[in-house]
Amino acid sequence: GLTLDPSEFFVSDGAKSDSANIQGIFSDDCVVAVQDPAYPVYVDSNVISGRTGKASDNGYEGLVYMPCTEENGFFPDIPDRKVDLIYICSPNNPTGAVATKEQLKTFVDYANQNKAIIFYDSAYASFITDPELPRSIYEVDGAENCAIEFNSFSKTAGFTGVRLAWTIVPKACVTEDSEPGKLHALWTRRQNTFFNGAANIVQAGGVAALSPEGRKQTDEQVSFYLENARIINEGLKSLGITTYGGGNAPYVWLKTPGELSSWDFFDKLLNECHVVGTPGSGFGPAGEGFFRLSAFGHRENVEKAVSSIRDRLQI
Template identity: 50%
Template sequence: MATKNLALSQLSGEKTYTEIVFKQVWGKVEAYQSAHPQQKIFLMAFGDTTQPLPPTVVRALVDAANRLGDREAYTGYEDVTGNPELRQAICTNYYQKKLSIELEPSEVFISDGAQSALVNIQELFDLDNRVAVQNPTYPSFVEGTLLAGRPLINLPCHENNNFVPKLPSEKVDLIYLCFPNNPTGVVATRKQLQAFVDYARSHQAVIIFDAVYSEFITLPNIPRSIYEVEGAKECAIEIGSFSKMANFTGLRVGWCIIPDALTIKGTVPGELNHLWGIRHSIKFWGTANVAQHGAIAVLSELGQSECQKVVSYYLQNAGLLREGLEATGLKCFGGINSPFVWVKAPQGLSSWQFFDKMLQFSGIVGVPGCVFGSSGEGFLRLSALGQREDINIAIENLRCIPLKYEK
């Protein structure tokens, strides 16, 4: 007799991030719009990009599509682990030239964006492995762990430690770290990341490092990759994406780095890389070849220049938004090395109460901080990945927000 997956069933009923955002958040927005049809709404809840693809990328996509329409030039399946040219470009044009990090193409696996790799990477490890996550954190880290049935440990991140967690106080085997952080927008220093690397090496734990927003780092001496930290290749997996830096949210191309030097109990160098290759070929048959050619163009010299303009546009949005919020007296984090602004609710309001007030007085829609974990209570996450004109109008509306709300 077939029975249902209880772990999956327990995540139903508006318990996942997607369900909450699209039902609870969007439900409130629809109800408000229905009652106030003249009110302009500014959607800053989603981490979706809004700018067009860079011209170099568009040309590469068109050329790749045209080749598929030519019998002589047509190609079918790519290498399951990813287009060899793209894997080489990630090693050379991104890690080596920009970050002075040496990697081999065989250590790079191409994925359909970052999320699938971030969640599915747990399949490399035994089911009894204990997983530590930042709190607040990107919800898929938590949901993926619960879906797999692994023990979950929270690493609280509070304002008094700038939302960077302390080292685990109990035994953990896998540690999710995300910097620049989603949702708080903060970064970790080299010293802070070194402490986690040292912990992982001494406990034979593995860091799963979400570097999706690394291109948004503007401060000097802040690592963009965990591999800038001494010893990290021995204990860390890094996952990146073209989604935000190149507006690839619809094209879905990312990468996963599993260094040959990474070992855990009972393994030899290169074994985890080999095992992920096996898993990759069983459950994933490669990213769309046209999209991968677009990613290759991103990593060209001209493509990187064009993508930097995209990143700068979003960072300027974030700076304007944060400045406008702070002008009203609100306390903000992020928005400097990240397109997210993490806003503290005034007068002790809960996250949902703050959400309601922002919607009511300014038309701005964010995501309540409590959705990202219990330590996010009392905050609101706003995304600056929208259009500049909307950001400017929203800032004007912020002047209508009273700081002393009636509870």
């Protein structure tokens, strides 16, 4: 395995802020590739920074969308042109798909050949139960030369409101004509200037979450949410609805029945079953016709929602 130096870990208040801010240390004319659908922060941070063109029904001009579809198992092919920055999220929000080591290797090889940087969001890594699936991109040889990884206590330890995360910027990571250490120095300067660190009391909570007792409790919590996902998946499948995800992720990604649009299915689910979820089209053009259900909930509510769907959804 790869050995990282503690100075390559940056403790922060969130994978959201870090994955939004990271583009700020790169040139304005970088070409950006995103998984489609994706956690909206990747696209919107680049839109706000002026790195994209106008919005259309097919997304933003100037962005390279990498469609994640049923056909490719919700993991994209490498870009068909030269790009500079690539966002990958695994386990994925919203599709719940987890990249294999072989799939990640195609991107690591592409990035090293093209001097691109991969932003790898592994905020849901603790939901991976399959030992064959990588929990970090650094499990792939050569990733330290091209990948920056984000992780968080939010999903593992329920710190969403507490705020604690970390980002890894290896000193070996290089892009275009930069020397090793340059990106690491830029991110250090960016964080030291714009940010004063996660609160000590919060960091003490993080240390407790990493203790043997803390790990036992967080493992139990993750298993609890995975069981919720299983219950949701089973309920939907019993109605003949096609679903993905959920096995190694807290999200179930369903194909809307009757080829309804994501928003029409939202209305149907709300009106007929009194259940709220997230329309897939909100995550990018390739999310149209899909819908995300979250497993983050009390068991009683999840069971109630699933039986309401089973009893009332008219398909």
